[in-house]
Amino acid sequence: MRRTTALIGAGTAAAILITGCSTGEGTDLGGTSGGLVAAIAGEPDQLDPHMTTSYFSFQVLENVYDTLVEPDENLEMQPALAQSWDLSEDQLTWTFNLRDGVTFHDGSEFTADDVLYSYNRIIDGELSNAWRLSAIEDIVAVDPHTVEITVSQPSPNLLSNLGGFKGLAIVQQANVDSGDITTHPIGTGPFALDDYTSGDSITLTANENHWAGAPEIPSVTFRFISEGSTAIAALKGGEIDWTDSIPTQQVEGLAGDSEVLTLGQTPSNDYWYLALNQNREPWSDVRVRQAIAYAIDRDAIVQATSYGTATANQLAIPVQSVWYSEYDTYSTDLGRAQDLLDEAGVDDLTLDLMVSSDYPETVTAAQIIADNLEPLGITVEIRSPDFATWLDEQNTGEFDMLMMGWLGNIDPDDFYYAQHHSDGASNAQGYANAEVDGLLDEARTETDADTRKELYGELATIIADEASYIYLYNPSVIQAWNPDLDYEVRGDRAVRFRDVSFGK
Amino acid sequence: MSAFLRNSTVRFLARRLAYSAIVLAGVMVVVFSLVHLVPGDPIRIALGTRYTPEAYDALLVASGLDRPLWEQFFSYIGSAVTGDLGVSFRNGSPVTVNLLDRLPATASLAIVGLIVALLISVPAGIWSALHEGRVSDAIVRVSSQFGVSVPDFWMGMLMITLFSSVLGWLPSSGYVPLTEDPLLWLRHVTLPAVTVGIVAGAIMTRYIRAAVLEVVDAGYVRTARSKGLAPAVITFRHIVRNALIPVLTIAGIQLATILGGVIVVEVVFAWPGIGRLVFDAVAARDYPLIQGAVLLIAALFLLINLIVDVLYAVVDPRIRLS
Numbered sequence: 001m002r003r004t005t006a007l008i009g010a011g012t013a014a015a016i017l018i019t020g021c022s023t024g025e026g027t028d029l030g031g032t033s034g035g036l037v038a039a040i041a042g043e044p045d046q047l048d049p050h051m052t053t054s055y056f057s058f059q060v061l062e063n064v065y066d067t068l069v070e071p072d073e074n075l076e077m078q079p080a081l082a083q084s085w086d087l088s089e090d091q092l093t094w095t096f097n098l099r100d101g102v103t104f105h106d107g108s109e110f111t112a113d114d115v116l117y118s119y120n121r122i123i124d125g126e127l128s129n130a131w132r133l134s135a136i137e138d139i140v141a142v143d144p145h146t147v148e149i150t151v152s153q154p155s156p157n158l159l160s161n162l163g164g165f166k167g168l169a170i171v172q173q174a175n176v177d178s179g180d181i182t183t184h185p186i187g188t189g190p191f192a193l194d195d196y197t198s199g200d201s202i203t204l205t206a207n208e209n210h211w212a213g214a215p216e217i218p219s220v221t222f223r224f225i226s227e228g229s230t231a232i233a234a235l236k237g238g239e240i241d242w243t244d245s246i247p248t249q250q251v252e253g254l255a256g257d258s259e260v261l262t263l264g265q266t267p268s269n270d271y272w273y274l275a276l277n278q279n280r281e282p283w284s285d286v287r288v289r290q291a292i293a294y295a296i297d298r299d300a301i302v303q304a305t306s307y308g309t310a311t312a313n314q315l316a317i318p319v320q321s322v323w324y325s326e327y328d329t330y331s332t333d334l335g336r337a338q339d340l341l342d343e344a345g346v347d348d349l350t351l352d353l354m355v356s357s358d359y360p361e362t363v364t365a366a367q368i369i370a371d372n373l374e375p376l377g378i379t380v381e382i383r384s385p386d387f388a389t390w391l392d393e394q395n396t397g398e399f400d401m402l403m404m405g406w407l408g409n410i411d412p413d414d415f416y417y418a419q420h421h422s423d424g425a426s427n428a429q430g431y432a433n434a435e436v437d438g439l440l441d442e443a444r445t446e447t448d449a450d451t452r453k454e455l456y457g458e459l460a461t462i463i464a465d466e467a468s469y470i471y472l473y474n475p476s477v478i479q480a481w482n483p484d485l486d487y488e489v490r491g492d493r494a495v496r497f498r499d500v501s502f503g504k
Numbered sequence: 505m506s507a508f509l510r511n512s513t514v515r516f517l518a519r520r521l522a523y524s525a526i527v528l529a530g531v532m533v534v535v536f537s538l539v540h541l542v543p544g545d546p547i548r549i550a551l552g553t554r555y556t557p558e559a560y561d562a563l564l565v566a567s568g569l570d571r572p573l574w575e576q577f578f579s580y581i582g583s584a585v586t587g588d589l590g591v592s593f594r595n596g597s598p599v600t601v602n603l604l605d606r607l608p609a610t611a612s613l614a615i616v617g618l619i620v621a622l623l624i625s626v627p628a629g630i631w632s633a634l635h636e637g638r639v640s641d642a643i644v645r646v647s648s649q650f651g652v653s654v655p656d657f658w659m660g661m662l663m664i665t666l667f668s669s670v671l672g673w674l675p676s677s678g679y680v681p682l683t684e685d686p687l688l689w690l691r692h693v694t695l696p697a698v699t700v701g702i703v704a705g706a707i708m709t710r711y712i713r714a715a716v717l718e719v720v721d722a723g724y725v726r727t728a729r730s731k732g733l734a735p736a737v738i739t740f741r742h743i744v745r746n747a748l749i750p751v752l753t754i755a756g757i758q759l760a761t762i763l764g765g766v767i768v769v770e771v772v773f774a775w776p777g778i779g780r781l782v783f784d785a786v787a788a789r790d791y792p793l794i795q796g797a798v799l800l801i802a803a804l805f806l807l808i809n810l811i812v813d814v815l816y817a818v819v820d821p822r823i824r825l826s
Binding site: 039043045046048126179197198223224225226227229230231234236239392 | 595665
């Protein structure tokens with residue numbers, strides 16, 4: 001038995017060796033000195049801002065790239081690579097004055113040609129964000145620091161389309177041509193990509209020459225920690241400084257941990273909705289749609305999908321937005337719902353509800369909705385295909401009702417036009433109302449902000465009254481960070497580290 | 505027959521090698537068919553929301569799915585043999601590079617995990633068998649049952665809570681390459697390896713106990729005892745060596761399993777191993793990457809099986825002759 005004892009002894013010695021050098025306090029467990037370590041919930045699929053659709057990619061790219069303009073914390077558009085802009089009298093020509101002396105991370109100069117290249121790449125390649133540039137007729141470089149954009153009709157939402165998120169980032173042609181952009185993107189942003197360890201982390205270093213001033217922190221390391229409990233343990237243990245890999249069921253418990261972490265929570269601009277197929281009987285009848293709107297229990301759906309962290313909303317735009325308008329017509333009222341169905345003269349309905357297994361909250365909500373509609377004699381048959389199939393069936397109209405969300409909108413036009421205009425590109429439910437069409441067209445080109453807001457309030461009310469969409473809720477952006485870090489959560493989910501610093 | 509072929513060990517190895525090659529060829533056929541067997545259009549599914557007719561055509565040509573089936577098959581096999589497994593649907597990077605990037609982390613976890621498992625199971629299994637029916641045997645049997653039954657997710661969280669959150673001895677997650685900093689590497693690999701090792705060790709303990717029990721009453725052991733040999737000599741030379749065969753088998757399977765990816769443990773400890781790569785590839789329906797990973801895992805399994813077979817022959821001359 002002596003040899004066995006020796007083996008156990010060796011094991012113990014190894015344990016002392018690896019743990020022995022740690023005192024359990026003040027030990028840096030792998031963090032970069034002075035740098036910030038952020039844990040995101042997954043690995044980017046690729047780092048080309050024009051090609052990726054992954055939020056994990058955009059969390060990193062937010063800090064690597066710039067856009068012509070960018071949203072501030074109130075989601076109003078501010079100068080970025082363009083330091084100012086002018087709009088012609090007829091509202092059809094936008095002239096952007098670019099910043100002087102901006103360089104890409106490899107030292108090459110940023111000019112109007114880079115803007116042209118980036119936008120043309122999106123438009124000509126019909127990339128996924130091409131629709132944001134659909135109003136553009138022509139882009140011209142007047143001189144190396146001036147870009148002129150001609151639009152086909154007045155477009156007050158052009159700025160939010162150009163700068164709403166980093167999917168419209170200004171990229172470098174050489175970087176694209178070499179193919180390096182998918183793993184080693186070169187931008188003009190506050191941080192430059194330094195190192196990428198597959199499956200583990202991406203490290204960025206501060207760009208001392210950034211036009212907004214050098215960032216206060218020398219580096220940012222994004223680690224990929226998909227298991228929320230691990231990320232929380234790492235944050236509490238000081239291994240990381242920031243995370244959004246947080247299971248919603250733990251949010252309530254974390255609120256009590258303010259000594260070791262700061263929890264930030266704000267309603268996002270994303271929204272989830274139901275849409276009934278108005279090309280099919282009996283859902284073409286507005287009363288039947290309203291009956292469904294009265295039957296569903298929003299609070300129960302919010303509780304089940306997000307542990308109560310989301311905010312129920314009967315319109316699309318969240319409460320903190322400047323474009324928010326109040327609306328609370330619907331309440332869970334089965335009597336009212338039954339009356340509406342009786343008026344419409346229908347009973348014993350079967351409803352094909354299409355949700356997607358790629359978005360688990362839709363599957364969860366579908367169970368509750370089925371339960372909510374049962375007392376009305378409506379049999380709900382739930383289908384949950386993958387998202388690609390879901391899109392196909394949406395586009396071919398193979399559904400009675402569907403549930404999905406819209407993410408990352410800023411301008412009110414993004415929230416309503418494509419979805420509810422009778423010619424809208426995303427109007428799969430087949431809503432057509434001449435009055436709403438008129439209001440949408442008018443609001444799209446109205447330049448006075450107050451009038452515009454009134455128009456959107458008016459048309460949103462009609463849309464909800466006629467249940468083109470039955471709006472459900474705005475999910476929250478939930479993030480937690482080291483209490484020493486001065487950081488604020490943004491409703492547009494952008495994760496910006498250029499202004500943050502330690503040791504307040 | 506030449507003297508070379510009459511050498512039984514060489515013949516034994518040649519047979520095993522040929523067998524492995526046949527299995528690998530079979531795996532290749534299955535892996536190739538994967539893309540054609542899944543319901544729906546793989547290109548349409550891979551593109552998802554990025555779908556445009558142009559993107560579709562581009563990916564169709566790039567992936568070679570527009571060519572005749574037989575041409576695709578031979579081109580796939582030909583490329584695979586030379587180490588070219590195609591490019592990932594997601595970002596156009598070579599699949600081989602994607603896989604090789606993850607191999608060091610996976611190998612670290614597998615090897616340290618197996619060492620932990622052996623450190624647990626060899627002493628525990630032998631001790632338990634030699635003390636059959638006593639209290640210490642019961643303790644080993646109950647603990648190994650516990651180790652086998654406990655979910656590795658729960659075990660991982662327990663490790664993190666205890667050694668990282670409460671005691672602050674070890675980092676909760678992440679990976680540092682051995683070549684970069686050996687000490688940091690060891691500190692990071694310890695918790696995931698112990699988690700993997702406890703589960704694998706519990707399984708192996710039961711096998712070792714059973715194997716030792718089988719030989720402990722064998723005639724030659726009784727003979728050795730009656731000759732008056734020292735108990736340690738009997739235990740190690742007569743009992744353990746004869747009990748080694750099943751242990752080798754199970755250790756090989758455990759090693760191959762960990763190498764093939766222990767997804768849950770890798771997710772819990774944010775470990776950049778093969779398992780998470782496969783998991784992400786499946787979620788993104790990145791068929792070339794899934795195919796490459798399956799092929800790599802199959803090849804690793806066969807390689808380890810081959811090594812185990814060779815070790816059989818070394819340990820037990822009877823196998824060479826059969």
